[in-house]
Structure formats: C-alpha cells, structure tokens
C-alpha cells in the first residue's frame with residue numbers, strides 16, 4: 001500500500017488490531033496522521049472507521065471485551081502505555097454525530113470543562129467563551145444570549161457549540177465522527193468552512209460517509225474495507241488516481 005509522504009506525524013499507528021470480544025474489527029492498521037491537517041476516514045458501513053477513530057482517544061476502552069494490540073503513538077508517546085487516559089482526552093477532543101450540548105446555558109456549556117478543572121476566574125472564563133465561540137464561527141450569532149439555554153439553538157448552531165466546547169479545552173487534536181450527518185446543507189457548509197479554519201491550529205480526523213465531503217475538506221484520506229486500511233493517500237491522489245482497484249470501485253460507486 002502506498003502511504004503519503006508526511007512532514008510531521010501527530011499520530012503514528014502501527015500494526016493495530018482491535019477485537020470486540022470474538023469479533024475482529026480492525027486488521028493490522030498502520031498509518032501516520034499528519035499534524036494540523038484534516039484526515040478523512042471513509043468506507044462502507046461497518047468497515048471500522050469509527051472504531052479506528054475511537055482508538056485515538058481510547059473511547060473503545062469503555063466497551064467491555066475490547067482488546068487491542070499494536071501501537072498508537074501521539075507525539076511519540078504510546079497512548080496505551082505512556083499517557084494517562086484523562087490527559088489523553090484533554091489533548092484529543094471529540095465531536096459526535098449528533099450535537100450533544102449539555103442542558104444548560106451557552107456560556108456554561110463552554111466553561112463546564114474548565115470549571116471542572118477548578119478554573120473559576122470570571123475574566124478568564126469570559127475570555128475563553130468569546131475566543132472559543134469565535135473559533136467555532138458562532139460568536140456573532142449568540143453573543144447577546146450567552147445565558148440562554150443551549151437547547152434553544154438550531155442543530156447546526158448546537159454542533160458549532162459542541163466544537164466551541166471542545167476548542168475551549170485547548171486540545172491538540174479534534175476527532176469528528178460524522179459531525180454533519182444530522183445537518184442540512186447550509187449548516188453542513190458552515191461546519192465544513194469551520195474545519196478548514198480549525199485545521200490551521202488543530203489536527204483533525206473526521207469519519208464521513210460523504211465522499212464529496214472528504215474531497216472538499218480533507219488533505220489526506222484513508223479508505224477502509226472490512227476492517228482493513230486499503231489505501232491512505234493525499235485526498236486528490238486517492239480520488240483522482242487510486243492505487244487499489246477496491247478504492248477505485250468504491251469511489252466510483254460500484255459498491256458500498
């Protein structure tokens with residue numbers, strides 16, 4: 001398999017296998033995920049995209065019976081050995097398919113994680129709220145109603161709020177699991193624009209069902225099939241001149 005030349009890797013995944021009980025979901029995955037770029041994971045339903053994404057912040061640990069072997073390094077540290085899980089999750093934030101704001105005000109959603117860390121200084125919190133909402137391209141829409149419930153926002157606004165909440169914790173990496181699949185095309189376009197902007201400061205890994213989305217937003221794309229990484233390359237290369245016939249068949253709509 002051809003792998004792209006990378007200047008700087010954020011994650012280095014080597015010979016990763018993952019089992020859910022008896023079922024093997026990932027087979028010998030090796031890939032380097034570049035820093036401050038957008039990497040998209042694509043492939044048909046059940047091919048292991050979300051499973052791989054969840055290995056990057058050890059979310060799979062929460063599923064009983066999960067076993068992994070091989071290694072995943074973040075900044076050269078083995079995340080299954082050398083980093084405490086809580087610290088890992090501070091460095092690697094996650095945004096889910098369905099926006100999941102807490103049932104509290106917009107302001108409190110953003111500051112929740114910081115307060116949990118004992119940061120209560122009002123000026124500091126105010127600054128983080130503004131910076132994070134600006135970072136998530138939501139500030140202008142909500143600056144006059146920060147005390148209102150987050151549940152009153154539209155779906156697209158809620159998803160950007162969840163992104164703002166993630167940014168507030170100043171992670172290095174943002175994992176996104178189909179973040180726009182519940183959004184209409186206009187809200188999707190706003191989140192996609194946002195990802196482009198965010199990739200200047202954060203490493204982004206996104207699972208998407210939409211090949212068009214992968215083409216629009218990502219620098220690198222990995223194509224998965226039945227738990228295997230079939231091809232991982234620059235997005236333009238993978239879509240224009242795939243090396244593997246199975247990638248070609250998938251992107252031309254022959255299966256999946």
Ligand SMILES: Nc1ncnc2c1ncn2[C@@H]1O[C@H](COP(=O)(O)OP(=O)(O)OP(=O)(O)O)[C@@H](O)[C@H]1O
Nearest residue numbers: 020023025043044045046047048049050051052063
């Ligand atoms: N908690 C679990 N327990 C057992 N098997 C699981 C679990 N989660 C996922 N699987 C299985 O692992 C395989 C990979 O699933 P995964 O959700 O990673 O695929 P995916 O490519 O993200 O799929 P989709 O696009 O449908 O979300 C599938 O066969 C799935 O049934």
